[in-house]
Each structure stands twice: as C-alpha cells, then as structure tokens.
Amino acid sequence: MSHGVKKPPMKTIVILGSTGSIGTNTLDLVDRFPEEFRVAGLTAGSNDEKLEGQIRRFKPRLVALSDASAAARLRQRCEGLPVEILAGQEGLIQVASAPEAELVISAIVGGAGLVPTLAAIRSGKQIALANKEPMVMAGKLMQDEARRHGVRIFPVDSEHSAIFQSLEGHRKEDVRRLILTASGGALWTLSREELQDVTPERALQHPNWKMGAKITIDSATLMNKGLEVVEARWLFDIPESQIEVMIHRESIIHSLVEYQDRSMIAQLGLPDMRTPISYAMRYPGRMPLDLPSLDLTEIAKLTFCKPDHDRFPCLGLGYESLRVGGTMPATMNAANEIAVEAFLNGGIRFTDIVEIIRSTMDVHTTKDVETLEDALEADRWAREKAESLVVALAR
Ligand code: NAD
Ligand code: MG
Numbered sequence: 001m002s003h004g005v006k007k008p009p010m011k012t013i014v015i016l017g018s019t020g021s022i023g024t025n026t027l028d029l030v031d032r033f034p035e036e037f038r039v040a041g042l043t044a045g046s047n048d049e050k051l052e053g054q055i056r057r058f059k060p061r062l063v064a065l066s067d068a069s070a071a072a073r074l075r076q077r078c079e080g081l082p083v084e085i086l087a088g089q090e091g092l093i094q095v096a097s098a099p100e101a102e103l104v105i106s107a108i109v110g111g112a113g114l115v116p117t118l119a120a121i122r123s124g125k126q127i128a129l130a131n132k133e134p135m136v137m138a139g140k141l142m143q144d145e146a147r148r149h150g151v152r153i154f155p156v157d158s159e160h161s162a163i164f165q166s167l168e169g170h171r172k173e174d175v176r177r178l179i180l181t182a183s184g185g186a187l188w189t190l191s192r193e194e195l196q197d198v199t200p201e202r203a204l205q206h207p208n209w210k211m212g213a214k215i216t217i218d219s220a221t222l223m224n225k226g227l228e229v230v231e232a233r234w235l236f237d238i239p240e241s242q243i244e245v246m247i248h249r250e251s252i253i254h255s256l257v258e259y260q261d262r263s264m265i266a267q268l269g270l271p272d273m274r275t276p277i278s279y280a281m282r283y284p285g286r287m288p289l290d291l292p293s294l295d296l297t298e299i300a301k302l303t304f305c306k307p308d309h310d311r312f313p314c315l316g317l318g319y320e321s322l323r324v325g326g327t328m329p330a331t332m333n334a335a336n337e338i339a340v341e342a343f344l345n346g347g348i349r350f351t352d353i354v355e356i357i358r359s360t361m362d363v364h365t366t367k368d369v370e371t372l373e374d375a376l377e378a379d380r381w382a383r384e385k386a387e388s389l390v391v392a393l394a395r
Pocket of ligand 2: 157
C-alpha cells in the first residue's frame, strides 16, 4: 500500500565514521532516500580519499578527520568545494554537535567514539548507535546524559535492534530475559589447540557478516558478545543476570525477548546491516528496502547451542566486568582494543588476546564512573597496561 502514506519529514544527519562499514551502509540508505536525509557532516579517521568521494556526492557543510595530516591532504583534494574541513578530536566534536543536525549516526570503531558521541548527546541530537564501545566504557553516564538532554539512543547493533523491536508495545516489568544470539564467528569449530595458531587472515573470515576488522576479530573471540552484553545492560536498563547468550550460527534470528508468561518475541531477517540502520534512522517508520526476502522454507533449518566458555572465555569476561562494575568494563574494552590490534599486526597469538584482557582486568582497581574523565582515565591506564603485556608476549 503506498497511496495515502505520508512522506517522512526531511531529517538532517551527521555520520561519525562515515568511511567504515556501518558508515558506507548508512550512506547507501541516504542514497536511496535523498528526499528524506540531508547530510550536514561526516567524519573519519584517516581515509581522506574515501571521504573526498563522499563529500563530492553528499555535499556536507562540515567534515573532520581525526588524523591531522589526512585532513591537510583532504583540504588540497577539496580545494574550491564549499566544505569546512576540521581535524583532530576538537574537529570531531564540532561535527558531532553541528547545530543543524537532528540525528547523529555514531559509527566510529572503538573507544575513540566516546567523546564525539557524548558531545552529540550533550547537544541534544538523537543518536543511532552502532559504536558499542562507548556504551561499554560509560554506559550509565551516556544514558544519564541522554535523559538529561531529552535524547533517545536507537540501537543499530543487529542484536540490540532486534531486542528493541521485540520490546516495542510491551511493558518492561513483563520482561523475563533478553537473549542475544551470536554467530560464533569465524573460528567456532576449532579446538583449543587449533585456536593458538590461527592467523589474522583466517580469523577475519566471518561466516555471515562483512564488517570492519576489529569487530570481526571480536566476533571470533566472542569478545563482541561480551561487549554486547554490557551494551544491552545499559541500552535496556536490565541487570546482567537477565541477559543470556545463545549461539545461532546462521544469524537469522537476531535476538529474542522472553516475557513472564514464557512467550518469546524475536526479530528475524537475512544478515544485512541496512535493516537495523534504517530502523534507527526512520523510527518508528520502516524503509521500503528492495533487499532479498528471508525465505524460511529455503533455509529450512536453524540451529542453536550454548556458548563454549572453555574455548571462548571472552564472553565470560563481559559478564564479569559488569558484576565488578565501575571502570572495569572500560578497562576490559581498552585492553581488548590493544590486544586485537597487536594480533592483527602479527605481534601476538590469537589466544593471547584473552590473556591480555584478563591480566589487565586482574590488576585493575575499579572505581565509579561519575564523569567522562573517570572513563577516559581507566581507558588510558588499561591501554598502557595492555601495551606492556603485548611487549612481554611479542613474538
Ligand atoms: P570500520 O573499521 O569499518 O569503520 C570505522 C570508522 O571509524 C571509519 O570511518 C574510520 O575512519 C573511523 N575511525 C577509526 N578510528 C578512528 C579514530 N581513532 N578516530 C575517529 N574515527 C576513527 O568499523 P565498522 O565495522 O563500521 O564498525 C563501527 C562500529 O559499529 C564499531 O563499534 C562496531 O562494533 C559497530 N558495529 C558494526 C557492525 C558492522 O556490521 N560493521 C555491526 C554492529 C556493530
Ligand atoms: Mg552485533
């Protein structure tokens, strides 16, 4: 039915991390609905070439690169174009809080997204949140600030979008459990011994999703699911004792909510991030996307099993970080970022990743996260600690 349907109002958006996997999927949606979205600002880390292409196509007024020399190159590339090019964290903050923006798509990878995302919240922007690490580092602070500034944070992460959709129209007090599904990542079938010698190339072969390198390694260690448990705790304000994880290799059921009457509500679909991104962008409406439909008769069979904490201990660390609370999740997150980078650079083994995270958490004295600085300080401390462990393990 198309007649009589009102056109959605024009929305002005900013994309933080526009050159990444989520960023480019978001721009694909903007391309499909040019009368619905106006791009005011874009940011990236250091990819000036890709950002130049996006500037020419989407004509933002303001952009920023966190890398200053990349920003200098971009200024040369964009000579004569009506765009202001900023650099560094200050630049990211300015784009995140651009006065005309109504919705900010937060899609930077890692803790680097915390400061700009919080700046967007503090300037009253609605948030479509893909960048999960800030929620892990400072989830309570982000939610408190969102409440104070009348901001809604819409999940983009497919599991959290599924839970968000499964909660719509229901009462929170009727929820019994949230069940996050996990594909198990690229290495689910390997033995403990085999995991030791896994190369980055092998770990990067995700069975269902095409994503940035960091989250793909996180999927292989199951740290991604550990981070997502923390993310769910803050997004939905529910204790970790009511959050469960189930392995579902096919990534068709994106997550489920169980209610007190033992009814379960789930959201299903083929794995394509444009579906959850579009829901966060047009909520409560849905975009007519001409993507392939899920044909369950063709799939015929879906499988489920319990996570294996023995081979994949990172998931348990996610729960543990929440039980300890305070700065422990930020510590876990930072150590993971350092360890994943070292693994990708060939510096450590796959199985060293969890050892570095655990050893960093073991020697951390947790304190409350009352301010942004509390989270950033724990992040700095943990990075330094984890770096020293990487050096000690370096091959
Ligand atoms: P990506 O590596 O493909 O892209 C990251 C983006 O952030 C790029 O634009 C990059 O230029 C920018 N960036 C990197 N480092 C930066 C820094 N220090 N300062 C500023 N900008 C920086 O990552 P991605 O796969 O798109 O993931 C983005 C976020 O979304 C992550 O937090 C990830 O966990 C989450 N997420 C991604 C997917 C997915 O399908 N890719 C799914 C769910 C959640
Ligand atoms: Mg996810």
